[in-house]
Amino acid sequence: MQNKLSIWTLAGLLMTGAAMAQQPPEPPEAPRAPRAPKAPKPPKPPQAPEDAEHSKGERQRSSHAGSGPIALDERRSFVAKGGVVEIENAMGTIRVSGWERAEIAVTGQLGARAEGLEFQVSGDRATIGIEAMNPHGVSSDLDIKVPAGSDIEIDAFGAETSVTGVGGSVQVESVNGSISVSGNAKGLELQTVNGSIEVAAGAGQSKVEAVNGNVTLKGVGGDVEASTVNGRLSVDGGAFSRGHFETVAGQVAVHCELSKNARLEIESVSGPVELSLPASVSARFEVSTFSGEVKNELSADQAKRSSRYTTEQELSFETGSAGATVEIQTLSGDVTLRKH
Numbered sequence: 001m002q003n004k005l006s007i008w009t010l011a012g013l014l015m016t017g018a019a020m021a022q023q024p025p026e027p028p029e030a031p032r033a034p035r036a037p038k039a040p041k042p043p044k045p046p047q048a049p050e051d052a053e054h055s056k057g058e059r060q061r062s063s064h065a066g067s068g069p070i071a072l073d074e075r076r077s078f079v080a081k082g083g084v085v086e087i088e089n090a091m092g093t094i095r096v097s098g099w100e101r102a103e104i105a106v107t108g109q110l111g112a113r114a115e116g117l118e119f120q121v122s123g124d125r126a127t128i129g130i131e132a133m134n135p136h137g138v139s140s141d142l143d144i145k146v147p148a149g150s151d152i153e154i155d156a157f158g159a160e161t162s163v164t165g166v167g168g169s170v171q172v173e174s175v176n177g178s179i180s181v182s183g184n185a186k187g188l189e190l191q192t193v194n195g196s197i198e199v200a201a202g203a204g205q206s207k208v209e210a211v212n213g214n215v216t217l218k219g220v221g222g223d224v225e226a227s228t229v230n231g232r233l234s235v236d237g238g239a240f241s242r243g244h245f246e247t248v249a250g251q252v253a254v255h256c257e258l259s260k261n262a263r264l265e266i267e268s269v270s271g272p273v274e275l276s277l278p279a280s281v282s283a284r285f286e287v288s289t290f291s292g293e294v295k296n297e298l299s300a301d302q303a304k305r306s307s308r309y310t311t312e313q314e315l316s317f318e319t320g321s322a323g324a325t326v327e328i329q330t331l332s333g334d335v336t337l338r339k340h
Helices: 004-019
Strands: 058-063 070-077 081-088 091-099 103-110 116-122 125-131 140-147 149-156 158-164 169-174 179-183 187-194 197-201 205-212 215-218 222-230 233-249 252-270 273-277 283-291 294-296 313-319 324-332 335-339
Touching (some): 070 116, 081 091, 081 140, 103 116, 103 125, 140 149, 149 158, 169 179, 179 187, 187 197, 197 205, 215 222, 252 283, 273 324, 283 294, 283 335, 294 313
Parallel strands (some): 081 149, 091 140, 149 169, 169 187, 179 197, 187 205, 215 233, 222 233, 233 252, 252 273, 252 324, 273 335, 283 324
Antiparallel strands (some): 058 116, 070 103, 103 140, 283 313
16 A cells, blocks of 8 residues: 555556456556554663653652552643643553543553653643563553543554543554544544444544545545455434545445535445435435446436446436535446436
């Protein structure tokens, strides 16, 4: 996925034998690859005693040099709204939940070989992390309660991550871990390489990216982008002002409504696409598939072959006042338009 063109080059090679006698049109632009996750941070060097004291903020490290896990129960006062909570745990679990207190509470347990818990508060920013010489060799379980109005930033290299009941923005980056978010976050930015992503939240703006894993969105609306390279993309949302959904190898299923003048784009390289909209939808539709069929239940319009030299099917039609725009492109797979 480092080179967008390589996706289409590979697909073209696989189809060369079947298309020798045809003149296929230029395929649509390949889906954008999710950006590479940040490299994990190197182990932190031991601090000198004089560096452990800070003139501002509050800092405490829960020391732990034993061979077995140790229970955690740490609390700090924190701003009730608008604060930023940074969390880092390379292995294990991270569970974050919002509550109506101006306080952060950390429970759970430190894994064996962990040196301690870093828990620092400075003004409207808090930092929580595992201290270890080799963070990727320590599995810790963190249960963290934060003020519901906080913004959350999580670096979870291989940890399973869940966030519930947070009204601020939520950012999660992972390499080998699944991510789940529920609640009414004002914004989402979620990314994993090997793992699934599940969202049940009404965010105003969402960006969700996976490489090897399914992506499931429920109850989202507003401005939404979601993609996966190898996996199923399922969207059961509210009203979108803008939606962009794409896969390389996997099915795309979208069940939603469209705001006035909304724009919805769906792209797939290899996999079927199914879009379900209200029967009263007002939109202009542009649909094409190079190798597949287009099935339309939203109107009496039916797809036609773009020329006698190709298998590509195209369908253009309008419903209602045609205020919104819907564009669907797939290289290999059926496209089905349904009404609900």
